[in-house]
Amino acid sequence: MSIQQQPVAGNAEDAVASLQQRAAGLDRQDRLAHCRSLFIGTDTPLSYLDGNSLGRPLRRTPEDVAAFIRDGWGGRLIRGWDEEWLELPQAIGDQLGRAVLGASPGQAIIADSTTVVLYKLIRAALAAVQDADRNELVLDTENFPTDRYLVEGIALEEGLTLRWIETDPAAGVTVDQVRQVTGPRTAVVLLSHVAYRSGHLADLPAITQAAHDAGALVVWDLCHSAGSVELDLDGAGVDFAAGCTYKYLNGGPGSPAFAYVNQRHLATLNQPIWGWMGRKDAFEMAAGYEPAPGIRGFLSGTPAIFGMLAMRGTLDLIEEATMAAIREKSVRLTTFAIEIFDELLAPLGVELATPREPAERGSHITLDHPSFSKETVAAMWEGDVIPDFRSPRGIRVGLSPLSTSFEEVLHGMLAIRDRLQG
Numbered sequence: 001m002s003i004q005q006q007p008v009a010g011n012a013e014d015a016v017a018s019l020q021q022r023a024a025g026l027d028r029q030d031r032l033a034h035c036r037s038l039f040i041g042t043d044t045p046l047s048y049l050d051g052n053s054l055g056r057p058l059r060r061t062p063e064d065v066a067a068f069i070r071d072g073w074g075g076r077l078i079r080g081w082d083e084e085w086l087e088l089p090q091a092i093g094d095q096l097g098r099a100v101l102g103a104s105p106g107q108a109i110i111a112d113s114t115t116v117v118l119y120k121l122i123r124a125a126l127a128a129v130q131d132a133d134r135n136e137l138v139l140d141t142e143n144f145p146t147d148r149y150l151v152e153g154i155a156l157e158e159g160l161t162l163r164w165i166e167t168d169p170a171a172g173v174t175v176d177q178v179r180q181v182t183g184p185r186t187a188v189v190l191l192s193h194v195a196y197r198s199g200h201l202a203d204l205p206a207i208t209q210a211a212h213d214a215g216a217l218v219v220w221d222l223c224h225s226a227g228s229v230e231l232d233l234d235g236a237g238v239d240f241a242a243g244c245t246y247k248y249l250n251g252g253p254g255s256p257a258f259a260y261v262n263q264r265h266l267a268t269l270n271q272p273i274w275g276w277m278g279r280k281d282a283f284e285m286a287a288g289y290e291p292a293p294g295i296r297g298f299l300s301g302t303p304a305i306f307g308m309l310a311m312r313g314t315l316d317l318i319e320e321a322t323m324a325a326i327r328e329k330s331v332r333l334t335t336f337a338i339e340i341f342d343e344l345l346a347p348l349g350v351e352l353a354t355p356r357e358p359a360e361r362g363s364h365i366t367l368d369h370p371s372f373s374k375e376t377v378a379a380m381w382e383g384d385v386i387p388d389f390r391s392p393r394g395i396r397v398g399l400s401p402l403s404t405s406f407e408e409v410l411h412g413m414l415a416i417r418d419r420l421q422g
């Protein structure tokens with residue numbers, strides 16, 4: 001461990017005391033403070049800094065799920081499909097569109113996993129590009145592994161060329177980089193809105209415009225922005241987007257993903273997994289595949305109804321709280337985390353691998369230090385402080401605006417300092 005500058009003990013104690021006062025003050029001023037108690041586990045001293053991997057459950061979720069088992073599944077049995085469940089992927093998709101995505105009804109749906117949804121959307125985007133000369137896919141070196149693997153696989157399947165943007169691991173993809181690699185050969189650009197490691201927030205409207213200027217289509221991965229950053233997919237003219245529901249939407253482990261398809265692509269939507277649930281009149285069981293009209297044609301198999309129950313509670317809460325207030329708190333949380341970093345961790349040789357400009361980051365920060373390892377984080381988990389490790393030497397601190405308190409952030413980051421001082 002390389003400790004560059006050890007703060008003298010007295011000063012360090014003063015710094016902690018003043019940060020504790022700041023945290024208490026920020027919690028008192030927090031307009032969303034009342035939301036925290038709506039989540040299970042927030043009345044314990046545990047510091048949860050990984051809601052951007054798996055969000056906490058809402059207190060209402062056990063009863064919502066129990067009521068579904070008792071009254072829906074248990075009471076309505078197979079009738080439930082006709083009465084409600086068949087429509088649920090679209091109904092929740094519409095609520096998600098309204099509350100989170102900035103999407104008018106009929107363009108979002110809950111289905112599959114993010115990986116499968118992205119595969120379907122990238123293939124749908126390629127099918128929508130009606131120009132054989134456009135044989136390049138644009139991606140970036142810092143995108144989430146699943147995104148890179150998918151595009152590599154699709155390029156192999158379809159004989160397409162990959163154009164890689166070399167991204168700064170502590171920042172993210174810029175508009176200029178996208179302009180440089182796109183042109184008359186570009187078919188599709190796939191990028192993450194918030195980078196999973198650095199937390200960099202890409203300029204979604206400007207990058208979408210840059211891709212469109214080059215005649216290409218864009219697929220956005222919104223896993224780390226849905227529920228933490230304000231979105232206006234319709235306003236930005238986004239073509240396709242996908243994201244997880246188990247992070248800031250608290251859907252629970254493995255809850256299904258969402259897909260967004262802009263209505264201008266819906267009439268000709270051609271996704272690659274033709275299953276009975278995406279067919280027009282699924283229960284006719286007819287010969288041949290004819291897609292259901294609209295976003296329903298995106299489905300393939302039986303929707304995972306059970307996995308969709310928990311996210312509804314969070315969507316209700318987001319509609320009440322508003323994404324504007326959630327984003328405002330997210331910026332305050334990450335700003336406070338950076339303040340703690342500056343005071344306590346930078347003097348110990350830790351580096352911030354996240355943009356300092358609030359408009360350029362999402363709801364997590366990453367801290368790099370040569371001594372940080374999986375074992376460091378495992379030891380913190382043992383002590384009920386739960387951040388995440390991101391290779392090669394990063395501790396990722398995820399801040400969920402609805403459930404994270406400022407005191408929780410300070411408590412967790414003090415534990416990081418304690419590990420360094422060992």
Ligand SMILES: Cc1ncc(COP(=O)(O)O)c(C=O)c1O
Binds near residue numbers: 192221223224257
């Ligand atoms: C940015 C990003 N993209 C894609 C995925 C993959 O999602 P899934 O495992 O649901 O397919 C994740 C998962 O954490 C992610 O963070």
